[in-house]
Amino acid sequence: MSTPTQINEEYDIVIAGGGVAGCVVAGRLAAADPDLRILILEAGPPTYNDPAHVQPARYPSHLAPGSRTVRVHTSRPSAALGGRSAAVPCGQCLGGGGSVNFMMYTRASASDYDDWETVHENPGWGSKDLIPLLRMTETYQVPGGGPTHGTDGPLKVSLGGISHDFQEPFVQVARTLDPARAGKPYYIDTNDLLTINVYTRWPRWINEETGTRSDVPHNLIYPLKETRPNLHYVTGIHVKHVTFDDENRATGVAFTFNPLFHPDGPAETRTVRGTKLVVISAGSFGSPGILERSGIGAKGVLEGVGVKQRVDLPGVGENYQDHNMLFIPYLAADEAQTFDAIFHNDEGAIDAAITEFSKTGMDPLSHNAVEAGIKWRPDPSELAKLGPEFQEVWDSYFVNSPDKPVLWIGIFSVLVGDATLVPRRKYFTMGVYTEYPVARGHVHITHGEDVSASLDFVPGYLESMADVKVLTWGYKFSREIARRMPHFRGEPAALHPAFDPGSKAAAVQHAEGPVAFDTPRIEYSDEDDRALEAYARATVSTTWHALGTCAMKPRERGGVVDSRLNVYGVQGLKVADLSIGPGNVSANTYSTALVIGEKAAVIIAEELGIKWRYGN
Template sequence: MSTPTAINEEYDIVIAGGGTAACVIASRLASADAKLRILLLEAGPATYNDPAHTQPLNFLSHLAPDSRTSRAHVSQPSAALGGRTTTVPCGQCLGGGGSINFMMYTRPSASDYDDWETVYQNPGWGSKDLIPFLRKIETYQVPGGGSTHGTDGPLAVSPGGFFSDLSRQFLEVTRTLDPDRAQKPDDTDTNDLETINVYTSWPKWMNAETGTRSDVPHNMIYPLKDTRPNLHFLTGVHVAHVTFDDENRATGVAYALNPLLHPDGPRTTRTVRGTKLVLVSAGSFGSPGILERSGIGAKDVLERVGVKQRVDLPGVGENYQDHNVLFIKYFAADESQSLAAIFRNEEGAIDAAAAEFGKTRKEISTHNSIDAGIKWRPKPSEVAELGPEFQEYWNSYFANAPDKPVLWMGMLATLIGDPTVVPPRKYFTLGVFTEYPLAHGHVHITHADDVSAPTDFVPGYFESKADVRPLTWGYKFMREVARRMPHFRGEPPVLHPKFAPGRPASVVAHAEGPVPFDAPRIVYSEEDERVLEEFARAEVATTWHALGTCAMKPREQGGVVDAKLNVYGVRGLKVADLSVPPGNVSANTYGTALVIGEKAAVIIAEELGIKGVV
């Protein structure tokens, strides 16, 4: 393996994008066939042994406004969000989102993958087919893991090295406040693709032996540097478009230096040939953009930017999906094990924590702040509380799928959000996100050649009332949890709804401690509910789980690729990343990106006659 400054003119396989799935595919294929020439092109920087990627504590640094490892996509203003825009950052470095994310280990429900096979007509993509890949990728270091987990894969999953007192309090309160969902032992595996409604500690993509992040580059790409000279990767380059011959077969890609990383470099475009396959793996924002700049997409989208249409494929860039989240912030006691001061870097707190990293592998620097949560599915009485719009959605989607949760709710032992709007002190955050929002949007290019041009992005958040009520319900329930936690010290007024003063729902700006456990729950008036909905529309945000924009489903249903990941209407071109899922998954999406990479590697190996990729 090498990182050549001057790459070859021709490879067997050219991969446009260097994120999670791309790295899995490149590693598996290069390892199986030392003669297969593979080039991986990535827009962002390399990550090798960079503490920003390897040390868990540093994950929020990638969301900074000046980050060079993520790219922010700003949406069009939305009436459903009170006229505001929303921003979705995406990984832009070798390893993609898996090298900068929160490291939260969550698997979907089995029915999510089964829907890919049955509802969207993709043979070979059901849960029975994908569970072997889930096992293959991981070494599960969490006690109590069942038969769906792996024991000798390249990526480690562990409880992490540090468990905060805030998370312990969260579990104690939720299990007492909601006893119907607290009847299983602490080591219950909630990531077996079927268990839901259990308050539990939450595993992480971290190696318990080293305390480091488990990402693909450090475990599957960089280790090949001395044994696989056939694998090349080039970072800091944008792929502009795919090249084709006269018979609509993909022949390679055109690329140029990323000006963010090479401000003084030449602005010329170069091409590289892929004689056996061109694979697009640039993520839910990048992959549809590459296809559209290559003339593959909807006629009106391409005409607006002056791209000549090669293939009429109106599904490109459509079907955008995400999980919608509210992060609800609270003041924490000074003695709590909150990471807020470290994330704020008060008096060099990050440097101090980093200096301790690795000494015992249980330091706070091995923490990602997320220790506990629940995949929550409502009881019948709670379904009624979620309103008539959601009731209709429940009947059509959830009622006959008992493994599908509606919300994830959990603890983050820090402040998630802008630290400049609140005083410097300790905080905790309770997060609530919808697992299958009805929201669908689109992602399209706005320029024929400029890869850095802003995206025409519409996320679709909250355009359905059925997406609003679960989150406002979650706000109210998490608030009851927070105010019973021993380390609760109040609610930052600027970060909560503007309830009228003197009412039961009014924000408590300062508290000496929690309310009595048997205190009555807050009753919200109709006006309070209106204020809460306005707050939710003003605050709902991305979970960084974008998917679906090159959906794997029949062409006549808006599909972009078939079950073998081939792009409709051309030959020699596949897409494999989080843009291909046709339907949402009830999980953080890193694990699904890994599975797509593993499955794609097998598909490609079978087509090329390569042995050893199973």
């Protein structure tokens, strides 16, 4: 890690935030022009060769109490969540979310990016423009990759080092239970930006050759340490605000040292100049905060925290979006292969895994426990069961975009849930998340100077009954798959809805083994549905897929940046991270963060006159 004294007075480009997109921008530009002086300022710690970041199965450690690699944002209490607050952990380390996430490889639908170009009026951001950049990012190690996948990019995509015995059974059970979606090969690529409604094994951002996580710093930043001395990254830094000259041109940033990582560092605010460009890349929570502390945002928000308004831009911090997730655990057979011991940081299990790797070359730590899944879109009979609340959404948003799924449904070979409520044993978890939730939220600062102050955060989760109906259907359907799995041994009642003990929906919780495939599906009464809705409101959680709070769209429609990523009303200032996403994507957002970084690098290189071959 660079020390505080190694921050020069000025650079050509200053990047505020060292997450996925910021590191892509820095790495690509530094590789293209060795003379370009680039500085990344990151609030969290470095990640170089740290097992918690490099070894895939250790990722739950980042969500443990006391973790210093994520920052947790807590929302206002919400009536839609039964009066509770939502908590959203965000990556706070070099590499951001891509260095702490689940490593689940999922790409958006082509129409998502096409919407960015047409609906939200951003030329150059359609799927035809972004697919070459998606290919540029990756080396696709999964057999059968099609023309949308890359073959020589820095980040590797594979089926992981090992697979547990939930992967094939899930696909086989689901295909038997749902024959209408079974008429395709056992494995088919559902991340070609088009294919949906296929049960399949799920790829991961894991290098199959080394068994390590594929993140940006280890592939685009750290390898340049010797060859690109003009690329500096400094960790443990809080960016307070952007500095400007009298003509409203960004000149640099003001920053302080994060006392969590620099307890003896200077307390005063310092500045660093960016002579060519300042790029904000602090994520959907951090980027709007930097803009607001710089005087860019809604007048009411800025006046409330004592910040003088520089630019009236009311879209800053608005349009918050996330996927809404239910993690639904089930008891697993004693003989099942699960990751429970490793994921709950059992040192004995971790030591045994390391020993096994040294003896056999098979690494149990090179896995993320995401086994298989489907991007699900309803047929007419299923659509009817989602009710009139969702029908309106279907008619206005989905019907003319046949590549858009409604839900992701999948299986994890581990307990994902509150382990304090259930005994230690083996579990598996069904996961369902809404691909395009209706509700929107916001993120705003509550203090004009204190970067560490809590935010005014409203997530919007389940404020629309359409979102509730989709999730509760997902619970019912995934439950039918779960109870037919060979290793199913019942349900932990504490982590399921509080059904009336006499109802048919409650009887399953007492099962001790799987049911036959031809067993009738569970019937839910109106009272059961109310219990299920209450369960969804009490347990729905983030998918760590926040975007939209500095949306790329016309200013008059609430936009914050234009299609060249320029912040409206000022010069020399861009935003490049997931916050610029104007509409949601049907995927885990890592691949979208990567392509935003790639596109930003192309844009900046063009503007600086840097020439290099881009795309494959």
